[in-house]
Amino acid sequence: MNEEERLAQAVSRTQVLRHPKQTLATFGVTNISYYLLTRPVYAQENEPETVVRMGRVIANRPRIVTPYYLSRLDGFSADAKRYFQKLIETQGADAPGIYYTYRNEPQSTDIISNGLEDVLSKLNAEIDARNDPLAAIIQGEDTLWDVSLMKFIFDLTSASLGGNLADFHSRGLLGIKEGVPVDARLNIEDMFRRLKEGSIKPHELQQELERWGLFEAYQDRFLSAFRR
Template identity: 50%
Template sequence: MNIDDERIREAVKQTEILRPPKRSLATFGTTNIYYYLVTEPVYSELIKTAAETVIREGRVIAERPKIVTPFYLSRLEGFSLEARQYFDGLIKNYGSNAPGLFYTYKNEAKELSIVSDNLLAVVAKLNDDIDRRGDPLTSIIRGQDELWDVSLMKFIYEMTQSSLPDNISQLETRGLLDVDSSGIPADTRIRINELFNMVARGEFEPSELKKELDRWGLFEEYEDRFFAIFKKGR
């Protein structure tokens, strides 16, 4: 294990989710979680002055979980050879059409402030403020200053892990994880229809729709409908 791996391992170990969200990630919509990530300043061990705490604020935006299969993942761009070997292993172990959930996130960093108070006191004040606002989707994370983004990633991972059973249960109840004879989940068929409608309204690029159809190996099936979009535009 190299030095960077050891630093990351230590940052993960030191990360604590002091206040998790009170709701799971939404199954059928976007989830917007505000976070306070508190750390002791990286210079605190070098400069023995009055206690200070660094507060980083931001939003983690979780898009609606997407149902995918190992076949679909194997056709995504931008992955290394090792990642593709992993996808091949999924296909061998579970079959090319076994449905799973794919989560995507965006982090929007907001503010960074340094407060002249110890970390526990700062956390107590933040908790009081959140309680007064009654916001169920605000979290507090304790992390390591130098690798604060690693702490944020641990938070995202744990949030995903805790939401997964509920998300799967809701999708199964609606039959959206059912796979048809072509190996396509029911939710994907619905999503493709939505994308066609979005393209027709000018809200989605035809080229992106084409890529999505190709990833599922469905362009030939939807080819006539795809080219009909351009005929209507004449």
């Protein structure tokens, strides 16, 4: 089995045994606790052991971006850059879309001497007892457990997209003004506020302005933040 087939198999065998009761928030951070259950790769047929990986997926506030903005982000390969350029050619540089970012925070890995069904029952009881609406239980492959986690994140994002779009639309944030979404301009204003408070560094705001091609438009205001 080659690598592509292994990945496809891991995705096909991923099951969400307990879904979060809420989708991703439109105007805030979503903090999802997960339990990823796998059968140890070394386990014999009759050995009732389960690996439990606990962690959190932090979904940042979704943002409205355009193909132009994506083409100026760092950390993407040349192939990805070509794809962004294709989007610009086919959809237009200013076509709005939702950009999701995540952070995985693994917390612990335990090997339990019980079968998956017993572990699942206990975890469900614990989650119910603490009334956690953003907890998820996922069954995946032991050697490719992070692929199973990514599959879960992708499906949760897909389920959240419609509601997030409706929320942005209802507040008029999908509108484009001079090539920049209304939501992005509001984010820039918020970054100026946070810069004044000292909660972000100047280079963070400068980088955001440059990604939108707006540094010259805001340059005087940006520099005035450093004048006494």
